[in-house]
Amino acid sequence: MSRLSLKNGAPKEISDEDQCPVCKSSRYLNRNMRFLVNPECYHKMCESCVDRLFSSGPRVCPVAGCNRTLRRQRFRPQTFEDIQIEREVDVRKRVAKVFNRREDEFDSLLDYNNYLNEVEDLTFNLIHKIDVDATEKKLKAYEEANKAAIRENEVLASQETQSLQAQEAAEKEHARLRREAALREAEEERRERAEGRLDVINQLARGEGNADEIARQGRRTLLKKSTARRVGTGDEMDTSDSAGTGLQFKGLRRRARPEPEKPFEPFGEVTVEHEYFVLKGHYAWDFLDTARTSQTYRAGGYDISEYCSRALTDAFAGLAVFVGEEQTAT
């Protein structure tokens, strides 16, 4: 109700936004007061409360009815005014870490979008505390079943940023410009995506009065969807659950991406075999001695073994050729 009176332009009274719900001190008295939240329960409290209550170890949240145990180091400043959104961002981060498939892993854009939809449903459930246990289980199962792929995509993503930096440092003008352009593009895309996400959040944030309505609507459609799913694909759910994945996405390529590049091979995977002989360090051959011991030969860099291996190849190959010729002659 205080919110309503505020909106109506009533003289600004101390709202709950400015007051610590724990110690009841207010910003009005202490301009520097900062609020912290703990992602365990998102109950906000002022910094000095946190100091006072949690410096001697973990303990239960002081908010009545909340029985979560909180640790001091997990408290952090509240980024968003709305605690709901603060929590939502965290949930999204957590889900995105697990569901980190890339567009190029899907056969078509449609498949990718369906995947994103599915993930959004899951996220929505968690944010709005619908079917939390089942949803968490699904998330866990998916994470278990796709460990390798998740890790791989993580590596890919970090490699992309890393190699961008490395190349940037090493290469000159053109190459650098080219990569900078690529970087900009990637940056923009990322920003757009982030903005898109923020958009949803902002919409929610802006539409304060309607937030409940939006949430209720969302919940209703979601319920519809999940019942439909339960009805339509009951069997599937069972089998896939027992298979341990819980979630299956259509059009996901079976690791169709080019396999990670082999390490660079300086010789170009070419080997040369001198099949007839193994070169010995020293050939006892008087004829070679002068060459071996002469200072001028040595100073010029003459390498007797180069000659030896050539001479031996010639000699052995010569035999082979003669045998061949004799055979064709008969």
Place this chain on the structure above:
Amino acid sequence: MAVSPLPGTMPSAGANGSLKPRPLTMLTSNPAGSNSLVANTQSSNINTDISEQLNEEERRRYVKGKKLGEGTYAIVYHGHHRDNPSKLVAIKKIKVNAEFRDGLSFDAIREVKYLQELSHPNIIALHSVFSSKNQNLNLVLEYLPLGDLEGVIRDTKSVHYGLADIKAWMNMLARAVWFCHESFVLHRDIKPNNLLIAADGEVKLADFGLSRSFSDPYLNMTYNVITRWYRPPELFFKARHYSGVVDVWSMGCVFAELILRTPYLPGGSDMDQVTLICKALGTPTEQIWPGVEMLDGYKAYAAISSEAVNPPPPKQQLQGLFGTIGGQGIDLLLSMLALDPNKRATSKQVLQHEWWLTNPRPSKKEALPKKGGGLEKVGEDLKRRGGEIGDGDGRGEQVARKLNFG
């Protein structure tokens, strides 16, 4: 020098995998079967008719197109297979050299002899050999339309490249040289304008006019090889017996040039060249190069007989010049440019160096910067560079191509 039957078509070998160097004695036999006897420098006329006929057949398989460029001893034409015009080739017509009665120069014969031995992705492929009516020798070569590495290095206006590109080019060069040496062939004329570029960006070592097989210990080798700017000190000192590392020195000079985008040691004369080497890399002394004073040509150089002995260059100086390739890169470069050939890296050691495995990974050949301007411009460029050769302001006068077998 007896050079007898030159095989005609070359069996094409796979690009990768295990390649065996064909021993040189195989040349006297005929690996391609009956399709041989194209040019015979000995006057055994027994099979003249048959060889004429085969030669004619070989010649008719190709259609010669417009002139691509002209070098010291050859004119290069565009060409294609008669039965498949999309299969492009370069036809290199060796100019008649009056000194050789049979109309063939030693250089040309050498090129054929060694090129057909070497089947490797980074070595220009020789498809066929035939002689034309007036006894000119024609080499049918792989067509390499994107000019050469010199063009890329010089075009500072429109070609920009970085460390990963240098690494890719150097690696292709190193592979080619290593394969030559494994096959007992010294190239002896490695320089950027003998590194031609294929349509897919692959660099190919070309121009085997000066190449020869590793020497028998009692045959003198000529020291008058390798274009001056890329020639190692032992050749200025008239070493008569040297090894594959002469090519490694040239590679080092190409490496430095790729980084600097200007020739590293552009001496105006042999005297000047040795002075430049001493300044850049230190004066060769008995201490750092045991036995060097015994070499015939050693004392002839002013830089060496003068009092001032240059020490090897300090690390910072090299860091300043070549810092972009990193510590390991500089280490590799210096191992290629060791004054004492006995201390210089072999081509195999070059490829075993860890620099190749450091970041950044060499660029993929398709991603390498190309000389812009399309085919026509490249063609013009070839002409220009072809014409420049021999006049003073080009890449230094070419070394004499007449070889001295001692």
